[in-house]
Amino acid sequence: MSYAYLFKYIIIGDTGVGKSCLLLQFTDKRFQPVHDLTIGVEFGARMITIDNKPIKLQIWDTAGQESFRSITRSYYRGAAGALLVYDITRRETFNHLASWLEDARQHANANMTIMLIGNKCDLAHRRAVTTEEGEQFAKDHGLIFMEASAKTAQNVEEAFIKTAATIYKKIQDGVFDVSNESYGIKVGYGGIPGPSGGRDGSSSQGGGCCN
């Protein structure tokens, strides 16, 4: 299917916070109470519409364990958006946000849009991090913030789309040189071509296995 833009996302955060479940809910609209743990990096994609333009999201879902950070780092470069996820029922996953953010800031491009997600908000009775704390952290670090639930699908769609809308706005504002793929943005049909002029043209639309 053809797109005006393709945005690359990366999902990061501690192990077991629900990164893969958020992705599954977004791409397949279903929830797996117990999801296989992610080894290395996995991948998902979906089309959305922003400003009447078809936009393809290509999403890299990473492993949460500290040991895998070296692998995760190679995916920051070339990502336009990041979803930084913690689990509102596990305090330590919130405490580790600063270290995740430091990694992202160090290895991603400076204009990467970061969405902070407090996942599992359906488990209000086990809440260990208040909404205000999440909001405050986001405010202090210039992130967008939402609480969401991969289980009930609450705010899942919104989180992915709001991130895309922010990236789209940055393109409109001329923040990116969209011809430069290291920003994690590819131009398809109907997007604003970069200086080199709609460079991937038909090749990015075609039937290649990875489009």
Next chain:
Amino acid sequence: MVGWEAIAGMFGKNAGTEDLEAFYPVRPECKADIPKTRFRPRAGKTLSARRWHAAFSEDGHLDIAKVLRRIQRGGIHPSIKGLVWEFLLGCFDPNSSFEDRNQLRQQRRERYGMWKTECQNMVPVIGSGKFITTPIITDDGQPIEDGGWHVTSAVADKKVAQWMLSLHQIGLDVVRTDRALTFYENETNQAKLWDVLAIYSWVDDDIGYVQGMNDICSPMVILLENEADAFWCFERAMRKLRENFRCSTNSIGVQSQLSTLSQVIRTVDPKLHQHLEDLDGGEYLFAFRMLMVLFRREFSFIDALYLWEIGSR
């Protein structure tokens, strides 16, 4: 009226499947989520219980060459996998006698028991049939009170702290390991996997616990009934695999295998190599999981075991 089962039975179509399902039952609600099993035990090809027992001399020497030839042709029948795996993994020397092996097994069980006690003294939940999924100490070694199972004073020793911090991580992974198998619906079985991984990461503190080790360990825990025997099978497997799990700030051990893979592909299929290079910069990270957990996720449980069997030695 003739039932569908009877018709299927007449054609013998499902005979193999039913046989295997009985050995490693899958939760009905998970059937759609897992790859289809292609392995079928085949008469005359698969190593059967009868052939296995016939391969031993009177005092217990094993004709390993004969056994390996058969395994390579058709894998191992599920009824004897655990027994055969102990030899394939090198726990026992085929030239030893029954007597030797009994002694060795006894010694190993005792050694495992000692390590387990050592761990239990630090964290009493080990060996209790339960396990943890929440941290018991903070990142800087302060105890976290919540169950009464846990640590009571600050942990100063770096090795101990590192290990304790991995325990809830192991727990979080255990509940997600082979969740499609009925075996892990049982908390005692989950705790068995947790114990083995927890004790291994204590003993091999140089590597510790890294995600993916759960996928390697799980078959041993299922095939070997005795926990200590399962541990030693896992320990043997890790002798070959542990470098894959060695993590530094800049890399993970398995990446050296990825670069070998890249060299192989570049030689045998330069065009494919070029394509892969264009896609992910030639790091071959798409194969990361395949090599890290030896195709456990690409194939069904039974098929992965079959692959390991024909790939052994």
